[in-house]
Amino acid sequence: MKRSLLIVSVVAAVFVIVAFLVGGRALVLEGFNISINSATQSALMLFASFIVIGQIQVLLTKEMLDRWFKRSSGIKGIVVSAVAGGLFPGGPYIYFPFVASFAEKGLPFYVLIAFLLGKNTYDFARFPMEASLIAPNIAIIRNLITLPVPIIIGLLAKRYFGNKTIENVLGQAGETDATNDRSP
Amino acid sequence: MLQTTVALSIVAVILIMVNAKLSGRHMEGLKAGLKQALLSIPLIIVAFILAGMLEVLIPREFVQSWLSREAGLKGIVLGTFGGMLLAVGPYASFPIIASIWASGAGLGTVVAILTGWALLGLDKAPFETAFFGTKFYVYKWGVSALFCLGAGFIAHVLELVLLSR
Numbered sequence: 001m002k003r004s005l006l007i008v009s010v011v012a013a014v015f016v017i018v019a020f021l022v023g024g025r026a027l028v029l030e031g032f033n034i035s036i037n038s039a040t041q042s043a044l045m046l047f048a049s050f051i052v053i054g055q056i057q058v059l060l061t062k063e064m065l066d067r068w069f070k071r072s073s074g075i076k077g078i079v080v081s082a083v084a085g086g087l088f089p090g091g092p093y094i095y096f097p098f099v100a101s102f103a104e105k106g107l108p109f110y111v112l113i114a115f116l117l118g119k120n121t122y123d124f125a126r127f128p129m130e131a132s133l134i135a136p137n138i139a140i141i142r143n144l145i146t147l148p149v150p151i152i153i154g155l156l157a158k159r160y161f162g163n164k165t166i167e168n169v170l171g172q173a174g175e176t177d178a179t180n181d182r183s184p
Numbered sequence: 185m186l187q188t189t190v191a192l193s194i195v196a197v198i199l200i201m202v203n204a205k206l207s208g209r210h211m212e213g214l215k216a217g218l219k220q221a222l223l224s225i226p227l228i229i230v231a232f233i234l235a236g237m238l239e240v241l242i243p244r245e246f247v248q249s250w251l252s253r254e255a256g257l258k259g260i261v262l263g264t265f266g267g268m269l270l271a272v273g274p275y276a277s278f279p280i281i282a283s284i285w286a287s288g289a290g291l292g293t294v295v296a297i298l299t300g301w302a303l304l305g306l307d308k309a310p311f312e313t314a315f316f317g318t319k320f321y322v323y324k325w326g327v328s329a330l331f332c333l334g335a336g337f338i339a340h341v342l343e344l345v346l347l348s349r
Binding site for chain 1: 193314
């Protein structure tokens, strides 16, 4: 979060200077007006979004997702993994160690790729932000269009690699050892 | 905007009730949400400032020829790779994407940016390579890029079909 804040602050500062050089104080003020209007309009939605995000974080425990993973295989496993990925809270520093721990337990590659892409594509906790900060109709259209992506990629992985583990598929035993160094 | 606020508020209330009944940890959820909000507010404010500046600075001609519905495939390709380069979290990137949409970008371009950001985002690259290796990253990138372009194309066609009615 701090890294993002730093990057965006620097870029925003550069753009404020550019706006000043291009159109003077008037253009900078016009930009700030747009920012204030957008922020004001989104404030209530953001408030509700954070309540939703907090509740989802507490409601879905790692143990619950753990159980889902172990119970499923085949096409059902792909769908369950993709949905579990979408439900899994937290950023990459949380979900990568989680996935890597399953890779070490020998779960098939197709299950792991479906989970990772489910997280990237669905991320249900992100939806309220997507709807409130961009537009509800765009968020719905984007999610509907990309809905099959993790499942299709999971099916392709199952078709080509069967029940092979990630190490069998990529032939990179040992690389997942990085997990232990990165665990939060 | 009002409808979305109402819908989200209803979902929030339902989740609080479900959480209270199932786990009794609804207050913990509220605290988690508040903590997340407090952590994110500075970033959201700066992102809104950046989005406002982008909206007044992006030349109309650029949007028209590169990002609009008329730009077609150009916009989708540019959107996919633009989304990949937008290597910051949702709180920072969504207001920027909203400003690109407000500037007149096409639906295909915006969906390609969002999908490119979600699937190809460079912020995930260090984790993917560290945990699963460069080969995994390259394969995932190649397959995902095709899906981003496809998603943008479907959205573009959808926009053309909807507007032709």
